[in-house]
Amino acid sequence: MQNKTLKTILTIALTVVITIIAFIVLMPMFGPSFMHTLMAGRMHNGMNGMHGDSAAPSGLDYATERTTDNGTFKVSYTTENAIAINQMHTWVLHVETADGQPVEDATVTVDGGMPQHGHGLPTAPQVTEYLGNGDYLVEGMKFQMGGWWEVKFNISAGDLTDTITFNLTLEG
Amino acid sequence: MSERSKLLAGFGLLVVLVAGGLGYIFTRPTWTDAELVTLKTLWIGSLPPLAPDPSNQYGDDPAAAEFGKALFFDTRFSSNEEVACATCHLPEKGFQDGLPLAQGVGTTNRRTMPIAGTAYSPWMFWDGRKDSQWSQALGPLENPVEHGGSRTFYAHLIDENYRTEYEAIFGELPDLSDRSRFPEAAGPVADESAWAAWEAMSPADRETVNQIFVNMGKAIAAYERQIMPTASRFDIYVQAALEDDTQTMNATLSAEEVEGLRLFIGPANCTRCHNGSLFTDNSFHNTGVPTVESLPEDTGRAQGAQDVLADEFNCLSAYSDAEPNECNELNFMLAEGEELERAFKAPSLRNVTTRAPFMHAGQFTTLQTALNHYNTAPASPAGHNELEPLNLSETQLNAIISFLYTLNSEITAP
Ligand SMILES: [Cu+2]
DSSP states (O other): OHHHHHHHHHHHHHHHHHHHHHHHHHHHHHHHHHHHHHHSSSSBBBBBOOOOOOOOOTOOOOSSSEEOSSSSEEEEEEEESSSOOOOEEEEEEEEETTTTBBSSOEEEEEEEETTTTTTEEEEOOEEEEEETOOOOOEEOOOSSEEEEEEEEEEEEEHHHHHEEEEEEEEEE | OOOOHHHHHHHHHHHHOOOOOHHHHHSSOOOHHHHHHHHHHSSGGGGGOOOTTTTTTTTOHHHHHHHHHHHOOOOTTSSTOOHHHHHHHGGTTBBBOOSSSBBBBBOOOOOOOOOGGGGOOOOOOOOOOOOHHHHHHHHHHHOOTTTTTOOOHHHHHHHHHOHHHHHHOOOOOOOOOOTTTTTTSSSSSSSSOOOEEEEHHHHHHHHHHHHHHHHHHHHHHHHHTTTTEOOHHHHHHHHHHHHTOOHHHHSSSSSHHHHHHHHHTTTGGGGGGGGGTTTTEEEEOOOOOOHHHHHTOOBBHHHHHHHHHHHHHHTTSTOOSGGGGGOOHHHHHHSGGGGGGTTTEOOOOOGGGGSSSSTTOOOBBSSHHHHHHHHHHHOOSSSSOOOOOOOOOOHHHHHHHHHHHHHHEEOOOO
């Protein structure tokens, strides 16, 4: 009787030890791909390539449609699905008033950079064309490395001026 | 089966599982999905086919490449008849010279840059003061310490030695025989008499000479465009990793090389600048590289950006074959800002271990010195050093160096 209890305890203890060891040992095999979907959270722009390099702070808003800092405009951008590093590309910036009217004759300037690396954009992008319906063509966009980028627009229309900062994380 | 043997069998199974798991870990380096994505971007297989250079309509003309190759190796195209492009860009040394400062007819203030893969770069030279291979090739020809000649001097050499080749590609070569109109030595160069002779020429005659000079550059570029790195051990490894071929991975890179690669794409932050299939973003970075006492002040990209905007042979010039909207690198170039101060172009790291000494004036004689510099990230002599200290150990730095050797491969050239 006592012998059997001892065996049971031993078996349980051994099982626990086995499970722990097996978990530790097997974790690296399935860990990365298994944990990735759990830990990646929301996919921003379909990308998350951070590793090693300082990760972006949590809680950043990666939305491509935002209200400007003082609530003056509603702004959204569209660009390539997966922005490739070092590839010059265009954005289309859509600007409308807070109540949803397209803004026709805005003056838009572009700025940005990587806050964690202390550098700006590698190019000097500009709005080169008004495409109608509140859409503005932004040419000369380029990002030269993976990580967290900020892209800032200063928008002036009539007596209204406001700013907006988009966050994006690029892989690479 | 007795209780004891059951227990033994169970224990045996456990041992096998643990040993198998451990063996798996130690034989197979594991990469996360994100790391695999990064590895793929560095893989030579991700290099897109080379797009035509819109500024050079002869860029993909085989006859132009052949003519350009002849010019590249012809030492007659120099003031002392001893210097060709190949004097500093030696094919047997990966199209560079292994010297801290380039030696033409004199000594320059910068280190010779390698050529392989630069057809993919929007900017040439350490400071990016040229925006195409053809306009780059023209710079050294008129530099007093490189080839040391002038553009009428070169036009006459073409006339005397390469008339047939030239005309087959570019059409009829104008008559240059009147030396009062086309002096032996004339061009916007340091030599005062050649400069004065150039000023004295009629605008139309200068234009004639410029066109010949530009065509020389376009032919040389047609040759240089084809100078490319090939697949290295690293590329074989990545291809195997993408195909989950553990056996080939293990046979290709050692554990130390793999560790170096892991550091390279991770904690060492190397891919901030050395990214993409050519291990360069072709952009400009201030990495706090020390000055050289004997050399004049070098502001790097800050000056280079102004130079390329003013360059008579840039993409927007009349000598370029591109439409203005095909010059977007120049149109949207960052021309000002503190970041350009003492920023220099990141060279490709393919074959880097064969290219000591390192940096724009050969400041570092070994990879160890270069990596120690990155590891400590000292303040820049001017402007702001982009780097932060890495605090990696000696072992880790050595692993990165081991990894860099896996990027060596043959360079193909026509
Ligand atoms: Cu950065």
